[in-house]
Amino acid sequence: MSTLKTNNIKEVTSGGGKVNFNNLWVNFNGTGTIAIRDDANVTSLSDRGTGKYTVNYSVTFPSVNYSIVDTSASVYQNTAISSYMASNSGPASTTTGYLSYGTEYEGNVIFGDAQYLSFLVAGNLE
Amino acid sequence: MTKYRVIFDDPDRLDEPTKVLVPSDNWMKDAMEGNLPPISVYWELQDDEQKAIAEGRHSEFKHDPEKLAAQYTAPRIGPLTEQEALEYLIMKDLPRKCWAEQHNRPMFKIVTVDQVPSDRTFRNAWEMAA
Numbered sequence: 001m002s003t004l005k006t007n008n009i010k011e012v013t014s015g016g017g018k019v020n021f022n023n024l025w026v027n028f029n030g031t032g033t034i035a036i037r038d039d040a041n042v043t044s045l046s047d048r049g050t051g052k053y054t055v056n057y058s059v060t061f062p063s064v065n066y067s068i069v070d071t072s073a074s075v076y077q078n079t080a081i082s083s084y085m086a087s088n089s090g091p092a093s094t095t096t097g098y099l100s101y102g103t104e105y106e107g108n109v110i111f112g113d114a115q116y117l118s119f120l121v122a123g124n125l126e
Numbered sequence: 127m128t129k130y131r132v133i134f135d136d137p138d139r140l141d142e143p144t145k146v147l148v149p150s151d152n153w154m155k156d157a158m159e160g161n162l163p164p165i166s167v168y169w170e171l172q173d174d175e176q177k178a179i180a181e182g183r184h185s186e187f188k189h190d191p192e193k194l195a196a197q198y199t200a201p202r203i204g205p206l207t208e209q210e211a212l213e214y215l216i217m218k219d220l221p222r223k224c225w226a227e228q229h230n231r232p233m234f235k236i237v238t239v240d241q242v243p244s245d246r247t248f249r250n251a252w253e254m255a256a
Contacts, residue, residue, distance in 0.1 A: 026150075028148075031246065032244040032245075032246065033239060033242050033243075033244045034146070034148055035148065036148055036150055036151065038152075039150050039152055039153075040152065042150045042152075042153065043149070043150055043153045043215060043218060043219055044147050044148055044149045044150055044153070044215055044219050045147070045148045045150070046145050046146065046147050046148070046219070047145060047146040047147075047148065048142070048143070048145045049142065049143045049145075049249055049250045049252075050246065050249045050250050056218070056219040058150075058153055058156075059197060060168065060171045060189065060194060060197055061189075062188055062189050062191075062194055063186075063187060063188045063189070064184065064185065064187070095175055095179075096171070096175055096189060097168070097171065097172060097175070098219070113246055113249075126191055126194060126195070
C-alpha cells in the first residue's frame with residue numbers, strides 16, 4: 001500500500017464541492033505537567049496559568065475567519081468544566097497562527113484546569 | 127517523545143505567571159526529519175499580521191497569497207537536531223521580545239519536564255527561578 005503525503009487538497013474543476021481546508025487539531029491534558037496526547041499541524045502548546053492555554057499552529061491561515069470547535073472535560077471535584085475562548089489574553093487572542101484559549105468552571109468566572117481538552121480548527125488554505 | 131520544555135516570561139506582561147511551552151512530538155519529529163520551511167517564512171507572516179493589528183484592521187486582514195504559499199513551497203531547511211528544533215520553536219512561538227531583545231534577566235529557559243512542577247495548586251504564582 002502506498003502512502004499519500006500532502007499539505008494541500010484542492011479541487012481541480014470548478015463547480016464542485018470545495019475541498020480546501022487545513023486539518024489542525026490537538027488533544028491534551030491540562031492538569032499536572034500539561035502534556036499533548038496527540039495532535040496534527042500543531043507546533044506547541046503554551047500553559048499560561050490556571051486554565052489558560054495557547055495553541056500554536058504549524059500552518060498559518062489566510063485570515064482569522066476560520067472555524068474552531070473546542071471541548072473540555074474534567075472530573076476535578078466532580079465539577080463540570082466548560083470551555084470558552086479567552087478574550088483577555090493579549091492584543092489578539094485569535095490570530096492566523098495561534099489561538100489563546102481558556103477553561104472555566106461552569107457558571108463561574110474562575111479559570112480552571114481540565115484533564116481532557118480538545119480543539120479542532122478548519123479553514124481555507126488560501 | 128521530547129523531554130524538554132521552554133519556560134518563559136512575556137516582557138510585555140511581567141505581572142503574569144511564568145509560562146510553559148510544550149513542544150508537539152509530531153512537530154519535533156517533522157523538524158528532525160527536515161520538513162520545515164525557513165523560519166523567515168513565519169516571521170514575515172507574523173509581521174504582516176501584527177501590522178494589521180496595530181492599524182486596527184485585523185478582522186478584515188488577509189495574508190499575501192504568495193507569502194502564505196511559501197510555508198508549503200519554500201525549500202525545506204533540512205534535518206535539525208533536537209536542540210536546533212527547540213531553538214526554531216522558540217523563534218516561532220515565543221513573543222519575539224523574549225529572545226530578540228536584551229533584558230536584565232533571561233526571559234526564557236529550556237528545561238527538562240521533571241524541572242516543571244506537576245502540582246498546579248499555586249500555578250498563577252509561578253515565577254522563573256534565577
